[in-house]
Amino acid sequence: MAIDASGVKIEDRPFDQVRQEAIDQLIMNYSHGIISAEAFERRLDVATDAKSHQELIDVVADLTLLPDHQYQQQRQRSFSPRxxxxxxxxxxxxxxxxxxxxxxxxxxxxxxxxxxxxxxxxxxxxxxxxxxxxxxxxxxx
Structure with a gap:
């Protein structure tokens, strides 16, 4: 059973939020050249189609690079209404x-x-x- 940085069991967190965090982590690792385009696409398909928290945990388990503050700010600017x-x-x-x-x-x-x-x-x-x-x-x- 995985526990996130806030101390909450991952299974108790909102599924869509966990999915978005996994996708953000995939984007961050792909943009820094840690995973190939093919691996990114394959893993993104898995994350998008995931039905359980464990699938999302598994798809990013070997990726150590997490989205940083700069990434979060850019994402917020890009997807927020002006x-x-x-x-x-x-x-x-x-x-x-x-x-x-x-x-x-x-x-x-x-x-x-x-x-x-x-x-x-x-x-x-x-x-x-x-x-x-x-x-x-x-x-x-």
Whole structure:
């Protein structure tokens, strides 16, 4: 029975959290050249399909490099929404008929987007976009 750094049995921790930690450890070891691309892909498949805590423990058991503070900060920046001050309530309408529309780069996501697409395509890239801060971020609203 494995116990993590906090003293909690690994089997008592939330499964999705343990899975994410195993995946982070695989990414860290692959990015530092400790395991090959083939090993990373194979182990990532195992971690993704794992049904038990023990499978996750086994897939990273021989890897000693753990995600550091810098990795955690980069991961947080990459996967966290970017809120901007202000309460943007504007609505945006897109009409694409036999055409395409793309929204990429830095842009403020409106409160509502209505898209009508007839034999066309619309691509919305939210990677660098900013979101209006939710109303609960402003006292009194």
């Amino acid at each position: 809120y901007q001050s202000g309460n943007d309530t504007r609505n945006e309408k897109m009409l694409c008929v036999l055409s395409s529309n793309q929204q990429r780069g830095q842009w403020l996501v409106p409160a509502e987007i209505n898209i009508i697409n007839v034999l066309g395509s619309v691509e919305l890239d939210f990677y660098r976009s900013g979101f209006p801060a939710p109303a609960y971020c402003y006292p009194g609203k």
